[in-house]
Amino acid sequence: MAISAHEQLDQPDDSESDDGERAARPSEDVRRHDRETMTAEDEAERLIGGGPTEESRMGKSYRGDGAQRKKKRRRRDGRSGEEEKRELMYEMEEGGPRNSSAESVTSSSEGDMQRLGEVQARRPSRAKRWTTLSVIHIFIVAAFLALLYGAYRATTGTKISNDTSTTAPTLSNGTHTFAPTTILLSLDGFRADFLDRGITPTLNGFIRSGVSPRYMQPAFPSLTFPNHFTLVTGLHPESHGIVGNTFWDPDTKKEFYYTDPARSMTPEWWNAEPIWVSAEKQGVRSAIHMWPGSEAHIAGIEPEFNADERLDRKVQRVLHWLDMPSDQDVRNSGIERVKERRPQLIAAYVPNVDADGHKYGPNSTYIRSTIAEVDGMLASLFNGIADRNLTNVINIVVVSDHGMATTATSRLVQLEDVVDTSLIEHTDGWPLYGLRPFDTSDAQLTNLYNQLVAKSKLPKYQDAFDVYLRDKNMPAKYHFSANQRIAPLWIIPRAGWAIVKKHEFDIVAAKQTNDVYHPRGLHGYDHEHPLMRAIFVARGPAFPHSGGSRVKEFQNTEVYNIVCDSLAMEPKQNNGTIRLPFATEGKHDFDAKPDEIYDPPSDEDDADDAKPGSPPEVPNLNARPTHPHPLQPHPSPPTPPTPPEATPLAPIEPFQPLPPDPPQPPKQPKPPEKPTPPGRPVVHDGDKTERPVVHDGGETGDAEVEGWWQWVKNKVEGFKGWVGSKFGADEKSGKEDEGKQEGG
Numbered sequence: 001m002a003i004s005a006h007e008q009l010d011q012p013d014d015s016e017s018d019d020g021e022r023a024a025r026p027s028e029d030v031r032r033h034d035r036e037t038m039t040a041e042d043e044a045e046r047l048i049g050g051g052p053t054e055e056s057r058m059g060k061s062y063r064g065d066g067a068q069r070k071k072k073r074r075r076r077d078g079r080s081g082e083e084e085k086r087e088l089m090y091e092m093e094e095g096g097p098r099n100s101s102a103e104s105v106t107s108s109s110e111g112d113m114q115r116l117g118e119v120q121a122r123r124p125s126r127a128k129r130w131t132t133l134s135v136i137h138i139f140i141v142a143a144f145l146a147l148l149y150g151a152y153r154a155t156t157g158t159k160i161s162n163d164t165s166t167t168a169p170t171l172s173n174g175t176h177t178f179a180p181t182t183i184l185l186s187l188d189g190f191r192a193d194f195l196d197r198g199i200t201p202t203l204n205g206f207i208r209s210g211v212s213p214r215y216m217q218p219a220f221p222s223l224t225f226p227n228h229f230t231l232v233t234g235l236h237p238e239s240h241g242i243v244g245n246t247f248w249d250p251d252t253k254k255e256f257y258y259t260d261p262a263r264s265m266t267p268e269w270w271n272a273e274p275i276w277v278s279a280e281k282q283g284v285r286s287a288i289h290m291w292p293g294s295e296a297h298i299a300g301i302e303p304e305f306n307a308d309e310r311l312d313r314k315v316q317r318v319l320h321w322l323d324m325p326s327d328q329d330v331r332n333s334g335i336e337r338v339k340e341r342r343p344q345l346i347a348a349y350v351p352n353v354d355a356d357g358h359k360y361g362p363n364s365t366y367i368r369s370t371i372a373e374v375d376g377m378l379a380s381l382f383n384g385i386a387d388r389n390l391t392n393v394i395n396i397v398v399v400s401d402h403g404m405a406t407t408a409t410s411r412l413v414q415l416e417d418v419v420d421t422s423l424i425e426h427t428d429g430w431p432l433y434g435l436r437p438f439d440t441s442d443a444q445l446t447n448l449y450n451q452l453v454a455k456s457k458l459p460k461y462q463d464a465f466d467v468y469l470r471d472k473n474m475p476a477k478y479h480f481s482a483n484q485r486i487a488p489l490w491i492i493p494r495a496g497w498a499i500v501k502k503h504e505f506d507i508v509a510a511k512q513t514n515d516v517y518h519p520r521g522l523h524g525y526d527h528e529h530p531l532m533r534a535i536f537v538a539r540g541p542a543f544p545h546s547g548g549s550r551v552k553e554f555q556n557t558e559v560y561n562i563v564c565d566s567l568a569m570e571p572k573q574n575n576g577t578i579r580l581p582f583a584t585e586g587k588h589d590f591d592a593k594p595d596e597i598y599d600p601p602s603d604e605d606d607a608d609d610a611k612p613g614s615p616p617e618v619p620n621l622n623a624r625p626t627h628p629h630p631l632q633p634h635p636s637p638p639t640p641p642t643p644p645e646a647t648p649l650a651p652i653e654p655f656q657p658l659p660p661d662p663p664q665p666p667k668q669p670k671p672p673e674k675p676t677p678p679g680r681p682v683v684h685d686g687d688k689t690e691r692p693v694v695h696d697g698g699e700t701g702d703a704e705v706e707g708w709w710q711w712v713k714n715k716v717e718g719f720k721g722w723v724g725s726k727f728g729a730d731e732k733s734g735k736e737d738e739g740k741q742e743g744g
Contacts, residue, residue: 189354234574395540434487
């Protein structure tokens with residue numbers, strides 16, 4: 001229907017009309033009206049414009065009238081908001097919705113609120129989130145502690161690893177099975193010709209039942225710490241790094257001093273893997289008792305220690321270890337809670353002969369008594385092994401590290417008389433001396449060397465000492481040049497001589513007062529000198545030779561391979577060449593006259609008294625324990641392994657700590673001695689040795705907890721020490737010349 005212009009002018013404004021209508025109509029009607037209006041407008045435009053195609057309409061909708069559409073939407077949205085407010089007011093006044101449209105709006109709002117509540121319900125509360133985070137952190141801390149404890153057990157425990165390189169058959173003593181087991185005993189300072197003095201029936205019987213050379217050569221220098229580390233690594237001192245009992249490291253600017261654990265018992269000094277570390281890595285349990293260097297925590301293997309103990313207690317300790325159950329015993333018994341397991345490698349150190357040899361001399365009456373006591377200790381040990389029917393089941397290797405020579409005031413060289421000590425920054429070693437001058441140029445070293453050589457040719461120093469430059473003329477047989485810890489210039493005394501500093505011992509003053517030089521016995525000389533010869537004797541299933549078999553003399557670098565082979569272990573690379581079984585050279589001639597080895601006399605002896613064959617009698621020698629089980633010249637074959645079902649196992653009882661020491665009878669009176677002047681080197685006797693001793697590991701419970709905590713503290717202290725060394729916190733290292741002693 002057509003509308004006139006006048007009527008159009010009288011038509012009310014669209015916005016006013018729409019507002020009025022919307023005020024009276026529900027929102028659904030308003031929206032429907034808007035849609036119809038927009039559709040009508042679009043249709044009118046299409047008719048006026050000639051009917052655009054669908055594509056042109058789409059383009060227009062997204063081009064020209066896009067702004068108009070946006071304005072209409074904003075106006076409509078604003079009206080919708082006001083309308084909803086009016087509807088809400090109506091509902092509040094009338095008590096409910098007016099129509100179905102209001103119900104729809106209300107239902108939509110309620111649905112939104114419900115969905116919002118569900119989302120919030122799904123969100124964890126703050127307390128719950130904190131609980132979850134706490135559980136996660138506790139789990140992480142627990143896992144870290146478990147990892148730390150696992151590292152501790154891996155380095156200190158006795159769990160057998162799976163990387164054992166070789167498998168050896170077990171042997172049986174009739175009641176228990178034994179994996180390859182070796183006892184390595186070191187008799188410090190036991191000179192080879194001590195066996196010819198008629199006071200060692202046990203050791204001589206052991207030689208008759210085992211295999212041995214006439215003697216074994218030590219490594220150079222013939223001192224305790226270098227040689228004991230050579231015995232368990234197979235390396236020359238220049239290779240394993242312990243080049244003396246005392247020495248200076250120019251790289252770390254620190255001094256190694258063997259009697260001071262703070263300056264010696266840290267892993268940085270020990271540059272090789274000893275046999276007990278290799279054993280643990282290959283699943284072979286080890287028990288180390290007093291061995292020099294075992295307390296240095298090398299490669300994380302950290303044994304515990306106790307004080308020195310008497311010889312009979314050493315025997316009890318070794319037998320106690322042998323009485324522990326093996327893994328097979330524990331499995332067969334069904335008592336898995338038994339923690340202590342039998343070690344396969346037992347290494348023990350006996351310092352008595354060395355200590356008394358230093359204090360009284362190798363030809364004194366007192367040292368004869370000490371040698372006899374050590375022989376009696378071996379008798380007790382062999383008795384205990386025989387009582388357990390283990391003579392042909394376990395291996396026993398007895399060695400020593402070096403010999404001993406007699407000193408005298410008449411055979412001393414005052415260091416200040418042969419070299420200007422103001423030119424020397426550090427001195428290493430004793431009784432041999434390594435010199436580190438402030439000026440280490442070749443010209444200065446050559447100048448000092450020539451001065452010392454000229455001094456050595458003076459009549460009063462004839463045959464007293466030799467002089468060597470590390471990098472020029474050091475004898476190749478010493479293997480003593482390929483390490484910066486070895487000083488560049490050396491004064492090496494001949495056997496029986498010693499070099500001393502004036503503040504330690506004034507030679508001129510001592511001769512005027514007839515004062516006697518201490519120590520009375522020394523070593524550290526040329527390792528090939530007869531007075532430095534050591535011993536090696538072995539017996540057991542790894543040495544299937546007829547009793548009294550003899551092998552060619554060898555150096556102690558071979559011992560490491562021999563012990564590894566006896567345990568079916570794979571040795572680390574070393575300087576040894578001998579492997580088991582031995583290639584023997586016949587048998588010892590026990591009726592032959594022993595070699596006479598001249599030992600220079602002491603100040604109180606005549607030369608004739610120093611020769612073997614005329615020693616004083618040993619008091620109470622007949623009272624010493626003897627071996628009630630005669631040693632078999634030809635060991636019987638090892639008992640083959642008995643099947644588990646046919647081998648009755650003795651009940652396994654919890655192992656108790658060793659019993660307290662029984663009262664010890666007084667030792668024979670020691671010969672009177674003159675007071676020792678202050679500052680003189682003195683070597684403690686065997687009763688007061690300063691070396692720590694490996695704990696037997698018999699204690700459990702609190703001791704295990706303490707060991708765990710001590711392990712953690714050691715790791716922390718080790719880290720602090722590493723940081724300190726890296727940042728130069730420990731640059732001070734004073735040389736302590738006073739109180740120097742040759743306890744090894």
